[in-house]
Amino acid sequence: MASFAHDFPFDPAYGRTLDDLLRIPAPDDAPDDFDAFWRARYEEARRVATEPELGPLEEERDGVRIHGVTFTSVGGVRLGGWVVLPAEGAAEAEYGFVIGHGYGGRQEPGPDVPLPLPRSAAILPCVRGMGTRGLRAGIPDVSSGHVLHGIASRDTYVLGDCVADLWCAASALHELVPETARTENGPRLGLLGESFGGGLGALALPWDDRFAAAQLTVPTFGNHPLRLTLPCVGSGESVRTYHRTHPEVTEVLPYFDAATAASRVKRPTLVAAALFDPSVPPPGQFAVYNALAGERELQVLDAGHFEHPGTAAATKELGAARSRFFGAHLGR
Incomplete structure:
Protein backbone atom coordinates (compact mmCIF):
# COMPACT_ATOMS: atom_id res chain seq x y z
CA MET A 1 0.00 0.00 0.00
CA ALA A 2 1.62 3.24 -1.16
CA SER A 3 1.84 6.12 1.28
CA PHE A 4 2.87 9.74 0.75
CA ALA A 5 2.62 12.82 2.92
CA HIS A 6 -0.46 14.73 1.77
CA ASP A 7 -3.22 17.03 2.95
CA PHE A 8 -6.22 15.38 1.30
CA PRO A 9 -9.17 14.72 3.65
CA PHE A 10 -9.17 11.06 2.56
CA ASP A 11 -6.67 8.29 1.91
CA PRO A 12 -5.68 8.29 -1.83
CA ALA A 13 -4.63 4.63 -1.41
CA TYR A 14 -8.14 3.82 -0.09
CA GLY A 15 -6.72 1.26 2.35
CA ARG A 16 -5.95 -1.23 -0.43
CA THR A 17 -2.76 -3.23 -0.89
CA LEU A 18 -1.64 -4.39 -4.32
CA ASP A 19 -3.10 -7.82 -3.59
CA ASP A 20 -6.41 -6.19 -2.69
CA LEU A 21 -6.41 -4.16 -5.90
CA LEU A 22 -5.68 -7.19 -8.05
CA ARG A 23 -8.91 -8.79 -6.82
CA ILE A 24 -11.28 -5.95 -7.76
CA PRO A 25 -13.56 -7.08 -10.61
CA ALA A 26 -15.70 -5.33 -13.15
CA PRO A 27 -19.22 -4.66 -11.86
CA ASP A 28 -21.66 -7.52 -12.24
CA ASP A 29 -24.60 -5.39 -13.40
CA ALA A 30 -23.70 -4.73 -17.04
CA PRO A 31 -26.78 -3.87 -19.09
CA ASP A 32 -28.04 -6.68 -21.32
CA ASP A 33 -27.71 -4.40 -24.35
CA PHE A 34 -24.26 -3.00 -23.43
CA ASP A 35 -22.63 -4.56 -26.50
CA ALA A 36 -25.46 -3.60 -28.85
CA PHE A 37 -25.38 0.00 -27.60
CA TRP A 38 -21.67 0.40 -28.29
CA ARG A 39 -21.67 -1.43 -31.59
CA ALA A 40 -24.37 0.93 -32.83
CA ARG A 41 -22.31 3.93 -31.69
CA TYR A 42 -19.27 2.55 -33.48
CA GLU A 43 -21.13 1.90 -36.71
CA GLU A 44 -22.44 5.47 -36.63
CA ALA A 45 -18.91 6.81 -36.20
CA ARG A 46 -17.56 4.71 -39.07
CA ARG A 47 -20.17 6.20 -41.40
CA VAL A 48 -18.85 9.73 -40.78
CA ALA A 49 -16.96 11.40 -43.62
CA THR A 50 -14.19 12.86 -41.45
CA GLU A 51 -12.77 15.11 -44.21
CA PRO A 52 -9.47 15.76 -42.41
CA GLU A 53 -7.53 18.90 -43.24
CA LEU A 54 -3.85 19.08 -42.41
CA GLY A 55 -2.64 22.48 -41.33
CA PRO A 56 0.78 24.05 -41.84
CA LEU A 57 3.86 22.82 -40.02
CA GLU A 58 3.83 24.06 -36.41
CA GLU A 59 6.89 22.37 -34.94
CA GLU A 60 9.71 19.99 -35.84
CA ARG A 61 11.53 17.99 -33.17
CA ASP A 62 12.52 14.49 -32.13
CA GLY A 63 12.58 13.34 -35.75
CA VAL A 64 8.97 14.32 -36.46
CA ARG A 65 6.97 17.16 -37.94
CA ILE A 66 3.89 18.37 -36.09
CA HIS A 67 0.93 19.86 -37.96
CA GLY A 68 -2.42 21.12 -36.82
CA VAL A 69 -5.40 19.12 -38.04
CA THR A 70 -9.18 19.40 -38.17
CA PHE A 71 -11.67 16.61 -38.83
CA THR A 72 -15.38 15.89 -38.56
CA SER A 73 -16.86 13.62 -35.89
CA VAL A 74 -20.38 12.39 -35.14
CA GLY A 75 -23.12 14.99 -35.24
CA GLY A 76 -21.18 16.98 -37.82
CA VAL A 77 -18.94 18.39 -35.08
CA ARG A 78 -15.65 19.74 -36.42
CA LEU A 79 -12.76 19.09 -34.04
CA GLY A 80 -9.08 19.93 -34.01
CA GLY A 81 -5.82 18.58 -32.73
CA TRP A 82 -2.41 17.69 -34.06
CA VAL A 83 -0.94 15.17 -36.48
CA VAL A 84 2.61 13.94 -36.03
CA LEU A 85 4.49 12.70 -39.11
CA PRO A 86 7.99 11.32 -39.62
CA ALA A 87 10.36 14.12 -40.62
CA GLU A 88 11.02 12.22 -43.87
CA GLY A 89 7.32 12.39 -44.79
CA ALA A 90 4.05 10.50 -44.31
CA ALA A 91 5.06 7.79 -46.76
CA GLU A 92 7.77 6.71 -44.32
CA ALA A 93 5.25 5.88 -41.58
CA GLU A 94 5.01 2.18 -40.71
CA TYR A 95 2.81 2.49 -37.61
CA GLY A 96 0.04 4.77 -36.42
CA PHE A 97 -1.23 5.93 -33.04
CA VAL A 98 -4.38 7.60 -31.77
CA ILE A 99 -3.45 9.39 -28.54
CA GLY A 100 -6.14 10.53 -26.12
CA HIS A 101 -5.66 13.20 -23.49
CA GLY A 102 -6.42 13.67 -19.81
CA TYR A 103 -9.25 15.68 -18.32
CA GLY A 104 -7.11 18.79 -18.32
CA GLY A 105 -7.54 18.90 -22.07
CA ARG A 106 -4.69 19.37 -24.50
CA GLN A 107 -3.16 22.71 -25.36
CA GLU A 108 -0.20 21.29 -27.35
CA PRO A 109 1.27 17.87 -28.27
CA GLY A 110 3.51 18.05 -25.20
CA PRO A 111 5.02 14.88 -23.70
CA ASP A 112 3.14 12.58 -26.12
CA VAL A 113 5.98 13.35 -28.55
CA PRO A 114 8.32 11.56 -29.18
CA LEU A 115 6.06 8.67 -30.16
CA PRO A 116 6.40 5.13 -28.77
CA LEU A 117 7.99 3.80 -31.98
CA PRO A 118 10.11 5.36 -34.72
CA ARG A 119 8.70 5.54 -38.26
CA SER A 120 5.27 6.33 -36.81
CA ALA A 121 2.49 8.81 -37.44
CA ALA A 122 -0.08 9.86 -34.86
CA ILE A 123 -3.19 11.93 -34.38
CA LEU A 124 -3.68 13.75 -31.08
CA PRO A 125 -7.31 14.89 -31.10
CA CYS A 126 -9.02 17.25 -28.71
CA VAL A 127 -12.35 15.57 -27.95
CA ARG A 128 -15.45 17.74 -27.92
CA GLY A 129 -15.55 20.28 -25.16
CA MET A 130 -11.90 19.90 -24.17
CA GLY A 131 -8.67 21.68 -25.03
CA THR A 132 -8.26 24.74 -27.18
CA ARG A 133 -9.08 22.81 -30.36
CA GLY A 134 -12.11 20.90 -29.09
CA LEU A 135 -14.09 23.71 -27.48
CA ARG A 136 -17.80 23.63 -28.29
CA ALA A 137 -20.53 26.07 -27.29
CA GLY A 138 -22.72 24.53 -24.61
CA ILE A 139 -20.23 21.88 -23.45
CA PRO A 140 -18.33 22.77 -20.26
CA ASP A 141 -14.57 22.81 -20.75
CA VAL A 142 -13.64 21.88 -17.17
CA SER A 143 -13.80 18.29 -15.98
CA SER A 144 -16.30 18.87 -13.15
CA GLY A 145 -18.89 20.15 -15.61
CA HIS A 146 -17.89 18.17 -18.68
CA VAL A 147 -18.31 14.81 -16.93
CA LEU A 148 -21.96 15.68 -16.16
CA HIS A 149 -22.89 17.03 -19.59
CA GLY A 150 -25.88 15.09 -20.91
CA ILE A 151 -25.61 12.49 -18.15
CA ALA A 152 -29.39 12.18 -17.75
CA SER A 153 -29.52 9.75 -20.68
CA ARG A 154 -27.16 7.21 -22.22
CA ASP A 155 -27.97 8.70 -25.63
CA THR A 156 -27.01 12.26 -24.69
CA TYR A 157 -24.09 11.65 -22.31
CA VAL A 158 -21.05 13.46 -23.67
CA LEU A 159 -18.75 10.51 -22.97
CA GLY A 160 -20.39 8.51 -25.74
CA ASP A 161 -19.60 11.23 -28.25
CA CYS A 162 -16.05 11.59 -26.90
CA VAL A 163 -15.44 7.90 -27.55
CA ALA A 164 -16.76 8.43 -31.07
CA ASP A 165 -14.31 11.32 -31.45
CA LEU A 166 -11.46 8.82 -30.97
CA TRP A 167 -12.91 6.48 -33.61
CA CYS A 168 -13.30 9.38 -36.04
CA ALA A 169 -9.75 10.50 -35.27
CA ALA A 170 -8.54 7.04 -36.30
CA SER A 171 -10.49 7.34 -39.56
CA ALA A 172 -8.96 10.76 -40.18
CA LEU A 173 -5.44 9.44 -39.58
CA HIS A 174 -6.00 6.54 -41.98
CA GLU A 175 -7.18 8.97 -44.64
CA LEU A 176 -4.22 11.29 -44.15
CA VAL A 177 -1.64 8.51 -43.76
CA PRO A 178 -2.89 5.34 -45.48
CA GLU A 179 0.28 3.53 -44.39
CA THR A 180 -1.16 3.35 -40.87
CA ALA A 181 -4.11 1.21 -41.93
CA ARG A 182 -4.40 -2.58 -41.91
CA THR A 183 -1.80 -4.55 -43.89
CA GLU A 184 -1.48 -8.22 -44.82
CA ASN A 185 0.12 -8.75 -41.42
CA GLY A 186 -2.72 -7.13 -39.52
CA PRO A 187 -3.59 -3.68 -38.18
CA ARG A 188 -0.73 -1.24 -37.58
CA LEU A 189 -2.58 1.12 -35.26
CA GLY A 190 -2.09 1.61 -31.53
CA LEU A 191 -4.25 3.45 -29.00
CA LEU A 192 -2.88 5.40 -26.05
CA GLY A 193 -4.86 7.16 -23.34
CA GLU A 194 -4.16 8.55 -19.90
CA SER A 195 -6.71 9.19 -17.13
CA PHE A 196 -9.78 10.53 -18.98
CA GLY A 197 -8.24 9.32 -22.24
CA GLY A 198 -7.56 5.93 -20.68
CA GLY A 199 -11.19 5.49 -19.70
CA LEU A 200 -12.36 6.59 -23.15
CA GLY A 201 -9.80 4.23 -24.68
CA ALA A 202 -11.15 1.24 -22.75
CA LEU A 203 -14.67 2.09 -23.95
CA ALA A 204 -13.47 2.47 -27.55
CA LEU A 205 -11.34 -0.66 -27.87
CA PRO A 206 -13.71 -3.63 -27.89
CA TRP A 207 -15.60 -2.58 -31.00
CA ASP A 208 -12.81 -1.32 -33.29
CA ASP A 209 -10.59 -3.98 -34.85
CA ARG A 210 -8.41 -1.32 -36.49
CA PHE A 211 -6.41 -1.20 -33.24
CA ALA A 212 -3.73 -3.86 -32.81
CA ALA A 213 -2.76 -2.96 -29.24
CA ALA A 214 -3.36 -0.33 -26.58
CA GLN A 215 -1.79 1.29 -23.55
CA LEU A 216 -3.99 2.83 -20.83
CA THR A 217 -2.44 4.88 -18.03
CA VAL A 218 -4.35 5.43 -14.76
CA PRO A 219 -7.66 4.87 -16.62
CA THR A 220 -10.80 6.37 -15.18
CA PHE A 221 -14.48 5.28 -15.32
CA GLY A 222 -13.71 1.79 -13.98
CA ASN A 223 -16.36 0.09 -11.79
CA HIS A 224 -18.83 2.93 -11.30
CA PRO A 225 -20.69 1.29 -8.39
CA LEU A 226 -17.43 1.25 -6.44
CA ARG A 227 -16.37 4.70 -7.65
CA LEU A 228 -19.56 6.18 -6.21
CA THR A 229 -18.35 5.16 -2.74
CA LEU A 230 -14.84 6.64 -3.07
CA PRO A 231 -14.10 10.33 -2.48
CA CYS A 232 -11.59 11.95 -4.81
CA VAL A 233 -10.57 15.33 -6.24
CA GLY A 234 -11.15 14.33 -9.87
CA SER A 235 -14.21 14.18 -12.09
CA GLY A 236 -15.54 11.22 -10.13
CA GLU A 237 -16.39 13.56 -7.25
CA SER A 238 -18.75 15.52 -9.49
CA VAL A 239 -20.52 12.29 -10.39
CA ARG A 240 -20.69 11.28 -6.70
CA THR A 241 -22.22 14.64 -5.82
CA TYR A 242 -24.71 14.44 -8.69
CA HIS A 243 -25.70 10.91 -7.66
CA ARG A 244 -26.79 12.10 -4.21
CA THR A 245 -29.64 14.10 -5.70
CA HIS A 246 -30.10 12.08 -8.89
CA PRO A 247 -29.89 8.41 -7.88
CA GLU A 248 -31.40 7.47 -11.23
CA VAL A 249 -27.98 8.14 -12.81
CA THR A 250 -27.13 4.56 -11.88
CA GLU A 251 -29.27 3.57 -14.87
CA VAL A 252 -26.91 5.49 -17.19
CA LEU A 253 -23.45 4.92 -15.71
CA PRO A 254 -23.29 1.16 -16.41
CA TYR A 255 -23.17 1.90 -20.14
CA PRO A 282 -6.86 3.09 -7.77
CA PRO A 283 -9.63 0.50 -7.23
CA GLY A 284 -11.27 1.70 -10.43
CA GLN A 285 -7.98 1.66 -12.33
CA PHE A 286 -7.21 -1.91 -11.31
CA ALA A 287 -10.78 -2.98 -12.10
CA VAL A 288 -10.03 -2.06 -15.72
CA TYR A 289 -6.83 -4.10 -15.77
CA ASN A 290 -8.33 -7.08 -13.96
CA ALA A 291 -11.26 -7.27 -16.37
CA LEU A 292 -9.22 -7.39 -19.59
CA ALA A 293 -10.15 -10.48 -21.58
CA GLY A 294 -7.05 -10.71 -23.76
CA GLU A 295 -3.28 -10.57 -23.40
CA ARG A 296 -2.46 -7.99 -20.77
CA GLU A 297 0.49 -6.42 -19.02
CA LEU A 298 0.55 -4.37 -15.82
CA GLN A 299 2.92 -1.56 -14.91
CA VAL A 300 2.40 -0.66 -11.24
CA LEU A 301 2.93 3.01 -10.44
CA ASP A 302 3.52 4.24 -6.91
CA ALA A 303 1.30 7.25 -7.56
CA GLY A 304 -0.86 8.87 -10.21
CA HIS A 305 -1.93 12.51 -10.50
CA PHE A 306 0.55 13.26 -7.71
CA GLU A 307 4.09 14.60 -7.98
CA HIS A 308 6.62 12.79 -5.80
CA PRO A 309 10.40 12.24 -5.79
CA GLY A 310 10.10 9.17 -7.99
CA THR A 311 7.87 10.74 -10.66
CA ALA A 312 10.59 11.34 -13.25
CA ALA A 313 12.01 7.84 -12.91
CA ALA A 314 8.55 6.28 -13.13
CA THR A 315 7.75 8.29 -16.27
CA LYS A 316 10.99 7.14 -17.89
CA GLU A 317 10.35 3.51 -16.95
CA LEU A 318 6.81 3.63 -18.31
CA GLY A 319 8.05 5.18 -21.55
CA ALA A 320 10.50 2.31 -22.02
CA ALA A 321 7.78 -0.26 -21.26
CA ARG A 322 5.45 1.43 -23.75
CA SER A 323 8.01 1.32 -26.56
CA ARG A 324 8.85 -2.31 -25.87
CA PHE A 325 5.17 -3.26 -25.68
CA PHE A 326 4.15 -1.64 -28.96
CA GLY A 327 7.32 -2.88 -30.64
CA ALA A 328 6.21 -6.42 -29.79
CA HIS A 329 2.55 -6.07 -30.75
CA LEU A 330 2.03 -3.67 -33.65
CA GLY A 331 1.84 -5.44 -36.99
CA ARG A 332 3.11 -8.72 -35.68
Whole structure:
Protein backbone atom coordinates (compact mmCIF):
# COMPACT_ATOMS: atom_id res chain seq x y z
CA MET A 1 0.00 0.00 0.00
CA ALA A 2 1.62 3.24 -1.16
CA SER A 3 1.84 6.12 1.28
CA PHE A 4 2.87 9.74 0.75
CA ALA A 5 2.62 12.82 2.92
CA HIS A 6 -0.46 14.73 1.77
CA ASP A 7 -3.22 17.03 2.95
CA PHE A 8 -6.22 15.38 1.30
CA PRO A 9 -9.17 14.72 3.65
CA PHE A 10 -9.17 11.06 2.56
CA ASP A 11 -6.67 8.29 1.91
CA PRO A 12 -5.68 8.29 -1.83
CA ALA A 13 -4.63 4.63 -1.41
CA TYR A 14 -8.14 3.82 -0.09
CA GLY A 15 -6.72 1.26 2.35
CA ARG A 16 -5.95 -1.23 -0.43
CA THR A 17 -2.76 -3.23 -0.89
CA LEU A 18 -1.64 -4.39 -4.32
CA ASP A 19 -3.10 -7.82 -3.59
CA ASP A 20 -6.41 -6.19 -2.69
CA LEU A 21 -6.41 -4.16 -5.90
CA LEU A 22 -5.68 -7.19 -8.05
CA ARG A 23 -8.91 -8.79 -6.82
CA ILE A 24 -11.28 -5.95 -7.76
CA PRO A 25 -13.56 -7.08 -10.61
CA ALA A 26 -15.70 -5.33 -13.15
CA PRO A 27 -19.22 -4.66 -11.86
CA ASP A 28 -21.66 -7.52 -12.24
CA ASP A 29 -24.60 -5.39 -13.40
CA ALA A 30 -23.70 -4.73 -17.04
CA PRO A 31 -26.78 -3.87 -19.09
CA ASP A 32 -28.04 -6.68 -21.32
CA ASP A 33 -27.71 -4.40 -24.35
CA PHE A 34 -24.26 -3.00 -23.43
CA ASP A 35 -22.63 -4.56 -26.50
CA ALA A 36 -25.46 -3.60 -28.85
CA PHE A 37 -25.38 0.00 -27.60
CA TRP A 38 -21.67 0.40 -28.29
CA ARG A 39 -21.67 -1.43 -31.59
CA ALA A 40 -24.37 0.93 -32.83
CA ARG A 41 -22.31 3.93 -31.69
CA TYR A 42 -19.27 2.55 -33.48
CA GLU A 43 -21.13 1.90 -36.71
CA GLU A 44 -22.44 5.47 -36.63
CA ALA A 45 -18.91 6.81 -36.20
CA ARG A 46 -17.56 4.71 -39.07
CA ARG A 47 -20.17 6.20 -41.40
CA VAL A 48 -18.85 9.73 -40.78
CA ALA A 49 -16.96 11.40 -43.62
CA THR A 50 -14.19 12.86 -41.45
CA GLU A 51 -12.77 15.11 -44.21
CA PRO A 52 -9.47 15.76 -42.41
CA GLU A 53 -7.53 18.90 -43.24
CA LEU A 54 -3.85 19.08 -42.41
CA GLY A 55 -2.64 22.48 -41.33
CA PRO A 56 0.78 24.05 -41.84
CA LEU A 57 3.86 22.82 -40.02
CA GLU A 58 3.83 24.06 -36.41
CA GLU A 59 6.89 22.37 -34.94
CA GLU A 60 9.71 19.99 -35.84
CA ARG A 61 11.53 17.99 -33.17
CA ASP A 62 12.52 14.49 -32.13
CA GLY A 63 12.58 13.34 -35.75
CA VAL A 64 8.97 14.32 -36.46
CA ARG A 65 6.97 17.16 -37.94
CA ILE A 66 3.89 18.37 -36.09
CA HIS A 67 0.93 19.86 -37.96
CA GLY A 68 -2.42 21.12 -36.82
CA VAL A 69 -5.40 19.12 -38.04
CA THR A 70 -9.18 19.40 -38.17
CA PHE A 71 -11.67 16.61 -38.83
CA THR A 72 -15.38 15.89 -38.56
CA SER A 73 -16.86 13.62 -35.89
CA VAL A 74 -20.38 12.39 -35.14
CA GLY A 75 -23.12 14.99 -35.24
CA GLY A 76 -21.18 16.98 -37.82
CA VAL A 77 -18.94 18.39 -35.08
CA ARG A 78 -15.65 19.74 -36.42
CA LEU A 79 -12.76 19.09 -34.04
CA GLY A 80 -9.08 19.93 -34.01
CA GLY A 81 -5.82 18.58 -32.73
CA TRP A 82 -2.41 17.69 -34.06
CA VAL A 83 -0.94 15.17 -36.48
CA VAL A 84 2.61 13.94 -36.03
CA LEU A 85 4.49 12.70 -39.11
CA PRO A 86 7.99 11.32 -39.62
CA ALA A 87 10.36 14.12 -40.62
CA GLU A 88 11.02 12.22 -43.87
CA GLY A 89 7.32 12.39 -44.79
CA ALA A 90 4.05 10.50 -44.31
CA ALA A 91 5.06 7.79 -46.76
CA GLU A 92 7.77 6.71 -44.32
CA ALA A 93 5.25 5.88 -41.58
CA GLU A 94 5.01 2.18 -40.71
CA TYR A 95 2.81 2.49 -37.61
CA GLY A 96 0.04 4.77 -36.42
CA PHE A 97 -1.23 5.93 -33.04
CA VAL A 98 -4.38 7.60 -31.77
CA ILE A 99 -3.45 9.39 -28.54
CA GLY A 100 -6.14 10.53 -26.12
CA HIS A 101 -5.66 13.20 -23.49
CA GLY A 102 -6.42 13.67 -19.81
CA TYR A 103 -9.25 15.68 -18.32
CA GLY A 104 -7.11 18.79 -18.32
CA GLY A 105 -7.54 18.90 -22.07
CA ARG A 106 -4.69 19.37 -24.50
CA GLN A 107 -3.16 22.71 -25.36
CA GLU A 108 -0.20 21.29 -27.35
CA PRO A 109 1.27 17.87 -28.27
CA GLY A 110 3.51 18.05 -25.20
CA PRO A 111 5.02 14.88 -23.70
CA ASP A 112 3.14 12.58 -26.12
CA VAL A 113 5.98 13.35 -28.55
CA PRO A 114 8.32 11.56 -29.18
CA LEU A 115 6.06 8.67 -30.16
CA PRO A 116 6.40 5.13 -28.77
CA LEU A 117 7.99 3.80 -31.98
CA PRO A 118 10.11 5.36 -34.72
CA ARG A 119 8.70 5.54 -38.26
CA SER A 120 5.27 6.33 -36.81
CA ALA A 121 2.49 8.81 -37.44
CA ALA A 122 -0.08 9.86 -34.86
CA ILE A 123 -3.19 11.93 -34.38
CA LEU A 124 -3.68 13.75 -31.08
CA PRO A 125 -7.31 14.89 -31.10
CA CYS A 126 -9.02 17.25 -28.71
CA VAL A 127 -12.35 15.57 -27.95
CA ARG A 128 -15.45 17.74 -27.92
CA GLY A 129 -15.55 20.28 -25.16
CA MET A 130 -11.90 19.90 -24.17
CA GLY A 131 -8.67 21.68 -25.03
CA THR A 132 -8.26 24.74 -27.18
CA ARG A 133 -9.08 22.81 -30.36
CA GLY A 134 -12.11 20.90 -29.09
CA LEU A 135 -14.09 23.71 -27.48
CA ARG A 136 -17.80 23.63 -28.29
CA ALA A 137 -20.53 26.07 -27.29
CA GLY A 138 -22.72 24.53 -24.61
CA ILE A 139 -20.23 21.88 -23.45
CA PRO A 140 -18.33 22.77 -20.26
CA ASP A 141 -14.57 22.81 -20.75
CA VAL A 142 -13.64 21.88 -17.17
CA SER A 143 -13.80 18.29 -15.98
CA SER A 144 -16.30 18.87 -13.15
CA GLY A 145 -18.89 20.15 -15.61
CA HIS A 146 -17.89 18.17 -18.68
CA VAL A 147 -18.31 14.81 -16.93
CA LEU A 148 -21.96 15.68 -16.16
CA HIS A 149 -22.89 17.03 -19.59
CA GLY A 150 -25.88 15.09 -20.91
CA ILE A 151 -25.61 12.49 -18.15
CA ALA A 152 -29.39 12.18 -17.75
CA SER A 153 -29.52 9.75 -20.68
CA ARG A 154 -27.16 7.21 -22.22
CA ASP A 155 -27.97 8.70 -25.63
CA THR A 156 -27.01 12.26 -24.69
CA TYR A 157 -24.09 11.65 -22.31
CA VAL A 158 -21.05 13.46 -23.67
CA LEU A 159 -18.75 10.51 -22.97
CA GLY A 160 -20.39 8.51 -25.74
CA ASP A 161 -19.60 11.23 -28.25
CA CYS A 162 -16.05 11.59 -26.90
CA VAL A 163 -15.44 7.90 -27.55
CA ALA A 164 -16.76 8.43 -31.07
CA ASP A 165 -14.31 11.32 -31.45
CA LEU A 166 -11.46 8.82 -30.97
CA TRP A 167 -12.91 6.48 -33.61
CA CYS A 168 -13.30 9.38 -36.04
CA ALA A 169 -9.75 10.50 -35.27
CA ALA A 170 -8.54 7.04 -36.30
CA SER A 171 -10.49 7.34 -39.56
CA ALA A 172 -8.96 10.76 -40.18
CA LEU A 173 -5.44 9.44 -39.58
CA HIS A 174 -6.00 6.54 -41.98
CA GLU A 175 -7.18 8.97 -44.64
CA LEU A 176 -4.22 11.29 -44.15
CA VAL A 177 -1.64 8.51 -43.76
CA PRO A 178 -2.89 5.34 -45.48
CA GLU A 179 0.28 3.53 -44.39
CA THR A 180 -1.16 3.35 -40.87
CA ALA A 181 -4.11 1.21 -41.93
CA ARG A 182 -4.40 -2.58 -41.91
CA THR A 183 -1.80 -4.55 -43.89
CA GLU A 184 -1.48 -8.22 -44.82
CA ASN A 185 0.12 -8.75 -41.42
CA GLY A 186 -2.72 -7.13 -39.52
CA PRO A 187 -3.59 -3.68 -38.18
CA ARG A 188 -0.73 -1.24 -37.58
CA LEU A 189 -2.58 1.12 -35.26
CA GLY A 190 -2.09 1.61 -31.53
CA LEU A 191 -4.25 3.45 -29.00
CA LEU A 192 -2.88 5.40 -26.05
CA GLY A 193 -4.86 7.16 -23.34
CA GLU A 194 -4.16 8.55 -19.90
CA SER A 195 -6.71 9.19 -17.13
CA PHE A 196 -9.78 10.53 -18.98
CA GLY A 197 -8.24 9.32 -22.24
CA GLY A 198 -7.56 5.93 -20.68
CA GLY A 199 -11.19 5.49 -19.70
CA LEU A 200 -12.36 6.59 -23.15
CA GLY A 201 -9.80 4.23 -24.68
CA ALA A 202 -11.15 1.24 -22.75
CA LEU A 203 -14.67 2.09 -23.95
CA ALA A 204 -13.47 2.47 -27.55
CA LEU A 205 -11.34 -0.66 -27.87
CA PRO A 206 -13.71 -3.63 -27.89
CA TRP A 207 -15.60 -2.58 -31.00
CA ASP A 208 -12.81 -1.32 -33.29
CA ASP A 209 -10.59 -3.98 -34.85
CA ARG A 210 -8.41 -1.32 -36.49
CA PHE A 211 -6.41 -1.20 -33.24
CA ALA A 212 -3.73 -3.86 -32.81
CA ALA A 213 -2.76 -2.96 -29.24
CA ALA A 214 -3.36 -0.33 -26.58
CA GLN A 215 -1.79 1.29 -23.55
CA LEU A 216 -3.99 2.83 -20.83
CA THR A 217 -2.44 4.88 -18.03
CA VAL A 218 -4.35 5.43 -14.76
CA PRO A 219 -7.66 4.87 -16.62
CA THR A 220 -10.80 6.37 -15.18
CA PHE A 221 -14.48 5.28 -15.32
CA GLY A 222 -13.71 1.79 -13.98
CA ASN A 223 -16.36 0.09 -11.79
CA HIS A 224 -18.83 2.93 -11.30
CA PRO A 225 -20.69 1.29 -8.39
CA LEU A 226 -17.43 1.25 -6.44
CA ARG A 227 -16.37 4.70 -7.65
CA LEU A 228 -19.56 6.18 -6.21
CA THR A 229 -18.35 5.16 -2.74
CA LEU A 230 -14.84 6.64 -3.07
CA PRO A 231 -14.10 10.33 -2.48
CA CYS A 232 -11.59 11.95 -4.81
CA VAL A 233 -10.57 15.33 -6.24
CA GLY A 234 -11.15 14.33 -9.87
CA SER A 235 -14.21 14.18 -12.09
CA GLY A 236 -15.54 11.22 -10.13
CA GLU A 237 -16.39 13.56 -7.25
CA SER A 238 -18.75 15.52 -9.49
CA VAL A 239 -20.52 12.29 -10.39
CA ARG A 240 -20.69 11.28 -6.70
CA THR A 241 -22.22 14.64 -5.82
CA TYR A 242 -24.71 14.44 -8.69
CA HIS A 243 -25.70 10.91 -7.66
CA ARG A 244 -26.79 12.10 -4.21
CA THR A 245 -29.64 14.10 -5.70
CA HIS A 246 -30.10 12.08 -8.89
CA PRO A 247 -29.89 8.41 -7.88
CA GLU A 248 -31.40 7.47 -11.23
CA VAL A 249 -27.98 8.14 -12.81
CA THR A 250 -27.13 4.56 -11.88
CA GLU A 251 -29.27 3.57 -14.87
CA VAL A 252 -26.91 5.49 -17.19
CA LEU A 253 -23.45 4.92 -15.71
CA PRO A 254 -23.29 1.16 -16.41
CA TYR A 255 -23.17 1.90 -20.14
CA PHE A 256 -20.00 3.95 -19.60
CA ASP A 257 -18.08 1.62 -17.31
CA ALA A 258 -14.51 1.18 -18.50
CA ALA A 259 -14.09 -2.09 -16.57
CA THR A 260 -17.19 -3.59 -18.19
CA ALA A 261 -15.82 -2.58 -21.58
CA ALA A 262 -12.39 -4.02 -20.69
CA SER A 263 -14.01 -7.41 -20.19
CA ARG A 264 -14.70 -7.32 -23.95
CA VAL A 265 -11.14 -6.29 -24.95
CA LYS A 266 -9.28 -9.16 -26.60
CA ARG A 267 -6.26 -7.32 -28.05
CA PRO A 268 -2.98 -6.87 -26.14
CA THR A 269 -3.25 -4.06 -23.60
CA LEU A 270 -0.70 -2.52 -21.27
CA VAL A 271 -2.19 -0.83 -18.20
CA ALA A 272 -0.25 1.48 -15.92
CA ALA A 273 -2.22 1.61 -12.67
CA ALA A 274 -1.34 3.52 -9.52
CA LEU A 275 -1.38 2.45 -5.88
CA PHE A 276 -2.03 6.03 -4.71
CA ASP A 277 -4.09 8.51 -6.71
CA PRO A 278 -6.25 11.33 -5.34
CA SER A 279 -7.93 12.05 -8.70
CA VAL A 280 -8.71 8.59 -10.10
CA PRO A 281 -9.18 6.09 -7.25
CA PRO A 282 -6.86 3.09 -7.77
CA PRO A 283 -9.63 0.50 -7.23
CA GLY A 284 -11.27 1.70 -10.43
CA GLN A 285 -7.98 1.66 -12.33
CA PHE A 286 -7.21 -1.91 -11.31
CA ALA A 287 -10.78 -2.98 -12.10
CA VAL A 288 -10.03 -2.06 -15.72
CA TYR A 289 -6.83 -4.10 -15.77
CA ASN A 290 -8.33 -7.08 -13.96
CA ALA A 291 -11.26 -7.27 -16.37
CA LEU A 292 -9.22 -7.39 -19.59
CA ALA A 293 -10.15 -10.48 -21.58
CA GLY A 294 -7.05 -10.71 -23.76
CA GLU A 295 -3.28 -10.57 -23.40
CA ARG A 296 -2.46 -7.99 -20.77
CA GLU A 297 0.49 -6.42 -19.02
CA LEU A 298 0.55 -4.37 -15.82
CA GLN A 299 2.92 -1.56 -14.91
CA VAL A 300 2.40 -0.66 -11.24
CA LEU A 301 2.93 3.01 -10.44
CA ASP A 302 3.52 4.24 -6.91
CA ALA A 303 1.30 7.25 -7.56
CA GLY A 304 -0.86 8.87 -10.21
CA HIS A 305 -1.93 12.51 -10.50
CA PHE A 306 0.55 13.26 -7.71
CA GLU A 307 4.09 14.60 -7.98
CA HIS A 308 6.62 12.79 -5.80
CA PRO A 309 10.40 12.24 -5.79
CA GLY A 310 10.10 9.17 -7.99
CA THR A 311 7.87 10.74 -10.66
CA ALA A 312 10.59 11.34 -13.25
CA ALA A 313 12.01 7.84 -12.91
CA ALA A 314 8.55 6.28 -13.13
CA THR A 315 7.75 8.29 -16.27
CA LYS A 316 10.99 7.14 -17.89
CA GLU A 317 10.35 3.51 -16.95
CA LEU A 318 6.81 3.63 -18.31
CA GLY A 319 8.05 5.18 -21.55
CA ALA A 320 10.50 2.31 -22.02
CA ALA A 321 7.78 -0.26 -21.26
CA ARG A 322 5.45 1.43 -23.75
CA SER A 323 8.01 1.32 -26.56
CA ARG A 324 8.85 -2.31 -25.87
CA PHE A 325 5.17 -3.26 -25.68
CA PHE A 326 4.15 -1.64 -28.96
CA GLY A 327 7.32 -2.88 -30.64
CA ALA A 328 6.21 -6.42 -29.79
CA HIS A 329 2.55 -6.07 -30.75
CA LEU A 330 2.03 -3.67 -33.65
CA GLY A 331 1.84 -5.44 -36.99
CA ARG A 332 3.11 -8.72 -35.68
